[in-house]
Amino acid sequence: MMRKIKERTSTVLPHFLNNAITADSIPSYNAGVIGGNDLEFIKEYCNHAFQFIEKNSLRNPNPKETGVNHNILFEQVLFAALVKEKGRRVTTVLDHSIGDNKYSYAEFCDFYRFENTDLMHIIGGHKKNHRVCELLERILLNKYPEYYSKIIDLFKDSHKRIGKKYVSDNSYHDYHTFLEDLSLQWEKIDNEELLNLEKMSTHYFKFIQEKERKKLRYKLQSNPYLEIYEDSKEWPKETKELIRSKINSEFKSDRFDIACIPTLLNKGYKEVLIDDLSYNILVMLETELTFNSLLDKLDLYIDNANDKPTDWAVDRAVEYLLYHKLIYVTGESSNY
Helix, strand or coil: CHHHHHHCCCCCCCHHHHHHHCCCCCCCCCCCCCCCCCHHHHHHHHHHHHHHHHHCCCCCCCCCCCCCCHHHHHHHHHHHHHHHHHCCCCCCCCCCCCCCCCCCHHHHCCHHHHHHCCCCCCCHHHHHCHHHHHHHHHHHHHHCHHHHHHHHHHCHHHCCCCCCCCCCCCHHHHHHHHHHHHHHHHCCCCHHHHHHHHHHCCCCHHHHHCCHHHHCCEEEEECCCCEEECHHHHCCHHHHHHHHHHHCCCCCCCCCEEEEEECCCCCCEEEEEECHHHHHHHHHCCCCEEHHHHHHHHHHHCCCHHHCCCHHHHHHHHHHHHHCCCEEEEEECCCC
16 A cells, blocks of 8 residues: 555655655554543644645545555554654553554454453454454444444444334433443342342242142242332333343233342343333332232222232232242241
């Protein structure tokens, strides 16, 4: 590229840039991460870059000169040349230099190493590598869903199944932030305490097998760390479908809240979709109740006879909450 520029007499270059590209080794700073507090120098650099663009008519959508990536010249080479001209010191992210076309997939673009590296940068020809781009997409969806959503929204017409709508309005982002905040809080919980809660979650088998009359004496209570995300009912259909496929694809209703609890194993937390009946049961069991008292409260809380849940529906909801560790059997009352 630089050879072509050298051969052309029509390209207008400041003297220090011309000196740089005629040297045996052409200096360059990759501009993937760039910034600083020397604002005077940064402004001068920007002014030189814009002058280069204007003097060489690079705003023309149909330039006479093709086959040259001028961006690298006025972004990266110009920056390095001006640094040398002005005697400035630059702190770099990497502590070593990378030769032209020496930026390897393993060092910069292996997204399987994402969690164990300080810098990922799709550089040069790697930008055309389909595998690299697809892995970047997955990282964005998993780690930075708000950016993923914005990018998809910019090109929504390119996606047949999405069309004009996608997970937008920051709905998924808000939930993701809610979950991240909870995870940070829950990291402070002692493993022994979580193990004890795991043990408590095994105490309900006998309750499930009891006759209806005998069930009434069992005491129930919500998980002490239970948190419920309640804004999901207002999400667009596309967001609900995404969340449902992620958490529980067998959950049929579009109307749900998301219950979250810390766990000892796996990713450190558990997400559970809950319907309105389960939500009401969880709220009532913030205070320990016998199963009989819970049934009485549900009966009083729901005035409309047509909306009252059947015994079968309550049993099913309670089993669902016990199975997912959102509530526990804490003992038996002696009053029955």
